[in-house]
Amino acid sequence: MKTTMTRCIHCTRCVRFSEEVAGVEEIGAIGRGEGMQITSYLEHAVHSELSGNVVDLCPVGALTSKPYAFEARPWELTKTLGIDVMDGVGTNIRIDSRGREVLRALPRINDDVNEEWANDKTRHAVDGLMKRRLDKPYLRKNGKLEEASWNEAFQAIADVKAGSSVAAIAGDLVDCETMYATKKLLKSMKSEMLEGRQTGLSYDVSNLAAVNFNTTIAGIEEADVIVLVSTNPRWEASLVNTRIRKAVRKGGAKIFGIGPETDLTYPVEWLGDDMSLLSKLPKAVADALKGAEKPALILGGGALSIEGAHGAALQLANDYKLVRRDWNGFNVLHIGASRTGGLMLGYAYDGGIKAIAAKKPKLLFSLGADEMDYQPFEKSFKVYIGHHGDAGAHGADVILPGAAYTEKNGTYVNLEGRVQRSNKAIFAPGDAREDWSILRALSEVMGKTLPFDSFEELRVKMAKDHPQLAEEGLITFEWKPPTGLPSKPKGKGALPIKDFYLTNSIARASATMQRCSAELLHGNDEMLEAAE
Known part of the structure; x- marks a missing residue:
């Protein structure tokens, strides 16, 4: 400010x-x-x-806004309606651009999602869209990445002759169209090794309602008892946290927490960080859930990493009747903008990334996956399709420069299962191309030509194969939770986000976010006064 x-x-x-x-x-x-x-x-x-x-x-x-001050006049800006990808909320934004540069992102009113608010990462990470960009194809020669033509890069991938030994890992910022095009390419190669849980999570996805935020973002305000399990909604989904705070302030909701203690801006009765508490709640919590009219549980990514936690949470939901005729209080809080859409498209391999690594694929497509561990794929030929020179690009054998979320049309599904469309505001820099068009051109060189020649044709095909993605709006997943899952979690819960301001490649490229991280989280001595 x-x-x-x-x-x-x-x-x-x-x-x-x-x-x-x-x-x-x-x-x-x-x-x-x-x-x-x-x-x-x-x-x-x-x-x-x-x-x-x-x-x-x-x-x-x-x-x-200090980053935007004196940068442009309002009448100079082109205003485009878009969807934010910094978390799983799917904040509705207006992208203001001039020429080929995004100058600011402002929230749009959507009472069902973000009301009229946006978090600081949504607003101020946009300067990262101009830094560390990949604007040319690269090919690794003699251990060093060198500039290459598109044809050279495509031919190098085709020369791998992977057959069906090919896998794809989707990052957190990817749109549904890119994931669908990649899925079709792998299917033509007779492979089903698709995964979107890039940090190594592996949980049951046989019923999507069991991994969805079923109460809805707006609906969590009505809860009267909420149990938070290994999650920090203040960082993982800031605008879900404001809703929980509203439930406390207006409805007097009681909040219990299992996991590391943190300041959530409202009173929380912390029960400890032992995940076994899920299968044996203290009497005070059990009584509160039994007496609640609209009880809710929010399972964070930290809990999903503990074996047995998902099953224990589902068992808890059954025992305390969290799911009723007009109320579903079982919620999973995803932190990636692409996670729910990816699960709908089948990006959840049985056993997760670990199982894919065990298959030792000859060819690995990385769709902007910058948070994953590439060491298990050391022997694979790695193709990175993304927009920033981050961890994924550093370990790649071929880099195909793609478009960021402001540089393409795209469909995103937020953590509650709401399908939303984002519009293209500017063009990608240099030789970078929209991801779907890269995959279409590559498929032709590989002799597996994809069945669409335009973005509109791709959307029609995707809508035919996945009708729920055909129109914008909230999807209601049928509640048929899996049974027989392990339900005896052991170990301590952890929080998946260590630095709110540096959670993805765009944020890490942002000078504003780097400064916020250094000054606000790490106590840099050069902290500036608010009144500067």
């Missing part, structure tokens, strides 16, 4: 937002009467992950 407090009219909108919505009492008033001033306490920076929203709330421009 950039402040010009001579404009301030003391409306206290920023103060009320910070206290009531964000839940952090870091902005307030000092002085009295005409000497009153709005400031952060003790001249410290505001640490809330939602602080950028006060810029939208300020009616006089006393609070402005």
Whole structure:
């Protein structure tokens, strides 16, 4: 935030937002009467992950966006409706661009998803779209990546002659169309080795309702008892956390937590980090769930990494009747924008990445998978299709430069199963191409030509094979949870996100996000005062 407090009219909108919505009492008033001033306490920076929203709330421009200040005039900008991919919420945004550069991302109102808010990563990571970009194909020769033509890169992949020994791993920022095109290519090669849980998770996906946020984002406000299991919704899905906070403030909801203790901006009764608590709840929690009208459980990615936790959570949902005729209180909190869409498209191999690695595929397609461990695929010929020079590109044998989320049309399914469409705002830099077109051209060189020649044809094919992706809106998955899963979890829960500001390749390329991480999370001594 950039402040010009001579404009301030003391409306206290920023103060009320910070206290009531964000839940952090870091902005307030000092002085009295005409000497009153709005400031952060003790001249410290505001640490809330939602602080950028006060810029939208300020009616006089006393609070402005520092990264965007003096960059452009509003009438110079092209405004495009899009979907954010920084987390699994699917925040509705407006992408403001000039020429081939995105200058800012602002939230759009959608009461079912993000209301009128956006987290700071959504707003300020956009400067990373211009940094560390892959704009040319690369081919590894003698252990070193060198620039190559598209034909050279395609031919190198075709020369692997992998047959059916081919796999694909999808990252967290991928659209459904790219995953569908990759799936069709692998199917033509007689392979079903598809995986979207790039960090190594392996849980039962036989019923998608059992891995979905069934209460819905807006619906969690109605819960009166919520059990959080190894999750930090404040970082994993900030705008789900504001809904939980609303349930506490307005409905008096009682919150229990299993896992590492953290500040969620509302009172939580922490039970410990032993995951065995899932199969044997303390009496106070059991009584609260039994007496609740709308009980809910939220299972985080940290819990899904513990064997038996998923089964224990489903058993808990059955024992305490979390699923009723007009209420489904069982929720899994996914942190990747592509996760639910990927599960719908079959990107969940039995046994996860570990099982794929055991198959030793000759050819591995990495769709922007920058968080995975590539060491088990050391002998595979790795093809990276993505937009940033991050971990995935560093280990690749061939790099095919793709388009970021602002540079292509795409379909995304958020953590509650809501299908949403994002529109292309700008063109990809250099020789980079939209991912689907790369796969279409590659398929021809490999002699496995995909059955579509345009993006529109691809969408028609995808809608025919997966009708639920044909139209925007909330999908209701039928509740038929798997039975017989291991239900005796052991070990301590962990949180999947260690640094809120650096969770993906775009954020890591963003100078703004790097600075936020250094100053707000790691206590860099060069921290700037809020009033600069």
